[in-house]
Amino acid sequence: MTAPLLVLTDFSPDADLALRHATALAALLKAPLLLLYVRRESLLDPEALTGSIRHLNEEQIAAAFAERTAGLSVPVVTESVNDRLPEALAAAVQKYAPALVVLGKPDTQQTPDQLVSTTALNLLRSTNTPLLVIPLPANDPVLPRHLLVALDGEPFSFATPPVGVQELLRELQPRLTVCHVASNAEAESVPAHDILAGSGLLDGLDLPVETHTVLDSDVPAGILRAATDVQADWLVLPARRRSFWGQLFNQSVTAQAVLHSSRPVLLLPTS
CATH class of the missing domain: 3.40.50.620 (HUPs)
Incomplete structure (x- = not known):
């Protein structure tokens, strides 16, 4: 089952x-x-x-x-x-x-x-x-057709393969936009598409993937702006261990995105 x-x-x-x-x-x-x-x-x-x-x-x-x-x-x-x-x-x-x-x-x-x-x-x-x-407030449920995956520019992997999320992606067949928020100096240096591919999240899936770079010194605000720019239905964030071990909630980029997103946020715990 x-x-x-x-x-x-x-x-x-x-x-x-x-x-x-x-x-x-x-x-x-x-x-x-x-x-x-x-x-x-x-x-x-x-x-x-x-x-x-x-x-x-x-x-x-x-x-x-x-x-x-x-x-x-x-x-x-x-x-x-x-x-x-x-x-x-x-x-x-x-x-x-x-x-x-x-x-x-x-x-x-x-x-x-x-x-x-x-x-x-x-x-x-x-x-x-x-x-x-x-x-809350958010719209009543509509199956998402466009997901924004926000990456920090560093490779990530999963301690346990996210089989349930992969099955959900297989059924949804959404468009994916990979986003990196950067300063102008580093904007072209992050292979966000390759980082997503290397994570194993899309293994066995054939989904269209686009990239979107946002220049902003405020990373959480840049992520939320990117979601609006591309009209994403959901925001997807790999949640690194270091990003939620801090004692203060508002120190984490992940936390800030969860706090202020008007869209559903899918958090993927990484190894």
Whole structure:
């Protein structure tokens, strides 16, 4: 059976939007969904300070699951666990081996970056599974036909082949644009197309690949501008270990792109 797509939910509008996107992808892949709700009851949970945690009883959780899974076009398994989010996700990934984890992100454009949760990058630390972040507000799901792959100019590879992402690319057959943000001096020195080919991501796939260079000293802003320039549907970012080990979320190019992208962002953890 095709590996499932794992959707994290807290029954919020951004999580519901992520579920709709995941359902469209699962239908394309003929894959099931796993809808995971993580119950956090400790008053010492640091994320409780944001006011984002709702303490639901078993009956309320069952009703919320039923409301969201009614009428879905793909098989779905629901699970509720008590744990911190990274640990809960790591356990679910080990148990179900999902092809992709899908996560909704609330609208944080009016919130200072340093106050925004590091959830997405912390989840990458806890597992080696690609993570699709769906921002709110975002459009209702439309299968992406054009992906912008932003590279930093250095080769990358995968500790575990991203088989689920490769299968998704095989079914989508999207156009790919490889982007490198550079200063004028280095603009012509980065073989972005060769770096993507050398990563193994496109092995066995025959997809059209274009290149696009942006001259900008602000790399995250340049990446987002490139996505607008080429009218990409999704942004794809290889997430290097060093880019999300820092303590401050806003120090990472990857983090900045996740924070401010109005498009879905697919994060690919590299070795």
